[in-house]
Amino acid sequence: MSRGRFAGPRPERGPIRRGTGPALPRRGRGGEARRRPAARPRERDRGDDERGPLEIALVGDLTDNEADLTDKLLGVPPGGECTIWFDSPGGNPYCAMALSTLMKLRGVRATGIVGGECSSAALWPFATCIRRLVTPYSVFLFHPMKWQSEEHIGITEAAEWSRHFVEIEGEMDRMLCDLFGRSHDLIAHWIKTHRYVSGKEMVEAGLAEMVALETLPELLPPAAD
Numbered sequence: 001m002s003r004g005r006f007a008g009p010r011p012e013r014g015p016i017r018r019g020t021g022p023a024l025p026r027r028g029r030g031g032e033a034r035r036r037p038a039a040r041p042r043e044r045d046r047g048d049d050e051r052g053p054l055e056i057a058l059v060g061d062l063t064d065n066e067a068d069l070t071d072k073l074l075g076v077p078p079g080g081e082c083t084i085w086f087d088s089p090g091g092n093p094y095c096a097m098a099l100s101t102l103m104k105l106r107g108v109r110a111t112g113i114v115g116g117e118c119s120s121a122a123l124w125p126f127a128t129c130i131r132r133l134v135t136p137y138s139v140f141l142f143h144p145m146k147w148q149s150e151e152h153i154g155i156t157e158a159a160e161w162s163r164h165f166v167e168i169e170g171e172m173d174r175m176l177c178d179l180f181g182r183s184h185d186l187i188a189h190w191i192k193t194h195r196y197v198s199g200k201e202m203v204e205a206g207l208a209e210m211v212a213l214e215t216l217p218e219l220l221p222p223a224a225d
Contacts, residue, residue, distance in 0.1 A: 054082040055219075062091030062099070062121050069099060079107040083219065084129060086112060090120025093145065093172055100128040100179065113211075114138040114199065124172075127179035132208040133216075134199035142190035142197060145169040180207050 056072045058065075076082045090096075103110060103125065112118075112129030119141035126132060145165070153161075173191060177184045186205060190197060202208040 054080070056082055056084045057087075058084050058122065058125065059087045060089075062088060062095045064091070066092070066095045066098070070102065073099065073102055073106075073108060076106070076108050076110075079109070081109045081111075083111045083113060084125070086114045086118040086122060086126055087116035088119070088122035089117060090122050090141075093121050093124075093168070096121035096124035097172065097175070099125045100175075103128045114140070114208075117141070124176060124179065127176055127207075132202075133211045134202050134208045135211060135213060136199050138199035138202070140197040140199075140202060141195070142187065143194040144191055145172070182207060 054076055056069070058069060062069070073082075102108070110129040111131040111133065112126045113133045114126065114135070115138070117139045118126050119139070120143065123140065123142070145168075173188065174184070177187050180187065182205065189195070199208065199210065203210045
């Protein structure tokens, strides 16, 4: 879980870029170039209720896709079900909190499936899913929040940001443990050691279910009578 750079009062991952305001934290691997272009999440056109569960793709950087992801989640009726496909390196921690909060307050019953990577800030919406599925090839990265400044700021502003940074880091880590329903010790150790965790290890820790690379019947439309 990383939180990378500060931009304005919003955190982000990636190299330092000039901008306005102090840099913010980012749950994402800080400092590296993006490995893939940001992809817009897509909702499957169901047509009618017989097409199976609503599906949302949480792919690429959370920050770049926040508006689209929020819109897609708001398309799920309160208390409704959906399937979220994950392949994300993370992003802005505030974005992660907002998505998780939306899902919790609206009672969205999501099944999260990690097809590739689910790292850093992406861990929060995944942990919010009521059912979490992984494959032997799924990858997760847990790590401390990081931040970097984007411009010269006054000492008072920098001191206030440092105070807030420590506070939000602790709150987010506790929130993640609560969402996963696990003790703080294991997840705190993974965060502290910048740990890459496999799908198998997530299952062994009781955080997810293992699925094979074969068709999941529950994702298929109901059979015709």
